[in-house]
Amino acid sequence: MDYKRITLLCGHYGSGKTNIAVNMAMDLKKQYDNTVIADLDIVNPYFRTKDSKDVLEQAGIRLVASQYAGTNLDIPAMPQEMYSLTDDRSIKAILDIGGDDRGALALGRLAPSIRKEGDYEMLMVINRYRPLTRDAASTIEVMREIEYAGGIPFTGLINNSNLGDETTAQVVLDSVDYAEEVARASGLPLVCTTVEKSLYEELSDKLERLFPLTLQPKIR
Amino acid sequence: MADKVLMKGNEAIAEAAITAGCRFYFGYPITPQTEIAAYMAKRMPKIGGTFLQAESEIAAINMVYGVASAGKRVMTSSSSPGISLKGEGISYMAGSDLPGLIVNVQRGGPGLGGIQPSQSDYFQATRGGGHGDYHLIVLAPASVQEMADLTIKGFELADKYRMMAMILADGTMGQMMEPVSLDFDIKPEPEKPWATTGTQMKRPHNIINSLSLVPEELEEQNFKRYEKYAEIAKNETMYEEYMMDDAEIAIAAFGIAARVSKNAVNEARKKGIKAGLIRPITLWPFPKEPFMKAADHVKQFISVELSMGQMIEDVELAEQCRRPVTLCNRAGGMIPSPEMVLAAIEEAAKNGGAL
Structure with missing residues (x-):
């Protein structure tokens, strides 16, 4: 994948943003040394980028996360180094944003700088097997809510359609029409389709721009 | 496969409630169940239902009281401290014989x-929680699919017996994501001739109240309610048995603890230890029969809990202390690991199943 200076991952709650963020940071690190991943989730106190802290540290990726992430202190806190993401242009960053429009509100203070610099990709993670985004219309409704709250228009889509442990190659293939319809209706390009790495080989000759995921176990 | 969706346990409860015909939800946000309220806030306005974020849990349960009085399917959800706040309203609803569904996605406590x-x-849910003589039907799901299935079952039982049902889940069940089939067979809602829906000048007034001015009448109501409870204990008890036919060590566990224990039972069997699992699905009424039956061949019971040991008392009562019951537990938000449960099984086996 080619990465802009800032890659923002947004989407419906539970669409898979955090797993993709961690995997993209690993991928980016191979291309660019000064890679940062930021956990800017102000909605969900569980399943955080910070859960993958050890893996990220081992890979030499700097993690920007609230000191309260993953603790019992359930408050919508932003990390104190959040402005370094926009101020320090020597880094390339993957930003993991909380779910839905409420999660995207966290972008408020960063959005003007990100837009002004103009070197970003704002990606919407979609999963047709999530009950509230099962078709293009409902997915685009969520997309518009996120854009409105976050103040940054989307530039692309990631199809992460999956059924958890019951995901098969066919489950992914059955989502292709949906993803293409969302792309058509929104006018946004499909940047990649993400699949758990065990399905990668089976699907690599069937789908273009396939991105393999190593799923991050929850640490605690 | 294709008609399955990937859901969080909390979302599965909300969607199942809507499918069951619930069009009224009142609640107040608290982690780890807030997704139920968020889901209802999104879905209810689109289907002509009511979502209302009340000013407190106390307000929410009294709104539930109101809608239940009018004979409509209604629910509220909260997590541990919030359920304590609802306690008074729950007791009033019990005293008024009103149906409704309460969801408790438990978090570590106390306080x-x-x-x-x-x-x-567990104690709060199965012993009442509020004041007075009463029970709730308490259902304990152990998968996201069961979060949905037992929500529907809860509404049906509540209406059938004109009393409240509670889903007693935990933070893991609420937050975990699993594939779910939402293809439900919904029975028609029963008539509710007792509901306060307006007399149309055609019938006497229906009165919903939990106040009795005559003690003899109040006693009579309590006796009647407990006859109903006995009937429920006879007809509605649910449980799952796993590898219990020849078990010598039996685990008792519900919800997330049962999932962990099932893995431990499998590992124990690989090591040649005859372990099994009894998983109560209704916590009230508690499934006494499988424990009494198991005591014939089991040498020791192990109650696996995410608490300081609460269900263990019901296990001892159910098997009438014929075999020793030990506790394998974590508390304060921690979950026993399969390895920890396996170690408890091995310890029991080493001791010949005796203490």
Whole structure:
């Protein structure tokens, strides 16, 4: 994948943003040394980028996360180094944003700088097997809510359609029409389709721009 | 396969409630169940239902009281401290014989505790929680699919017996994501001739009240209610048995603890230890029969809980202390690991199943 200076991952709650963020940071690190991943989730106190802290540290990726992430202190806190993401242009960053429009509100203070610099990709993670985004219309409704709250228009889509442990190659293939319809209706390009790495080989000759995921176990 | 969706346990409860015909939800946000309210806030306005974020849990349960009085399917949800706040309203609803569904996605306690999963509201759920002589039908799901299935079952039982049902889940069940089939067979809602829906000048007034001015009448109501409870204990008890036919060590566990224990039972069997699992699905009424039956061949029971040991008392009562019952537990938001449960099984086996 080619990465802009800032890659923002947004989407419906539970669409898979955090797993993709961690995997993209690993991928980016191979291309660019000064890679940062930021956990800017102000909605969900569980399943955080910070859960993958050890893996990220081992890979030499700097993690920007609230000191309260993953603790019992359930408050919508932003990390104190959040402005370094926009101020320090020597880094390339993957930003993991909380779910839905409420999660995207966290972008408020960063959005003007990100837009002004103009070197970003704002990606919407979609999963047709999530009950509230099962078709293009409902997915685009969520997309518009996120854009409105976050103040940054989307530039692309990631199809992460999956059924958890019951995901098969066919489950992914059955989502292709949906993803293409969302792309058509929104006018946004499909940047990649993400699949758990065990399905990668089976699907690599069937789908273009396939991105393999190593799923991050929850640490605690 | 294709008609399955990937859901969080909390979302599965909300969607199942809507499918069951619930069009009224009142609640107040608290981790780890807030997704139920968020889901209802999104869905209810689109289907002509009511979502209302009340000013407090106390307000929410009294709104539930109101809608239940009018004979409509209604629910509220909260987590441990919030359920304590609802206690008064729950008792009033019990005293008024009103149906409704209460969801408790438990977190660590006591007090404000923490946001990690727990099962330490077992006593509160199965013994009442509010004041007075009453029970709730308490259902304990152990998968996201069961979060949905038991929500529907809860509404049906509540209407059938004109009393409240509670889903007693925990933070893990609420937050975990699994594929779910939402293809439900919904029975028609029963008539509710007792509901306060307006007399149309055609019938006497229906009165919903939990106040009795005559003690003899109040006693009579309590006796009648307990006859109903006995009938429920006879007809509605649910449980799952796993590898219990020849078990010498039997685990008792519900919800997330049962999932962990099942893995431990499998590992124990690989090592040649005859372990099994009894998983109560209704916590009230408690499934006494499988424990009494198991005591014939089991040498020791192990109660695996995310609490300081609450269900263990029901296990001892159910098997009438014929075999020793030990506790394998974590508390405060921590979850026993399969390795920890396996070690408890091995310890029991080493001791010949005796203490």
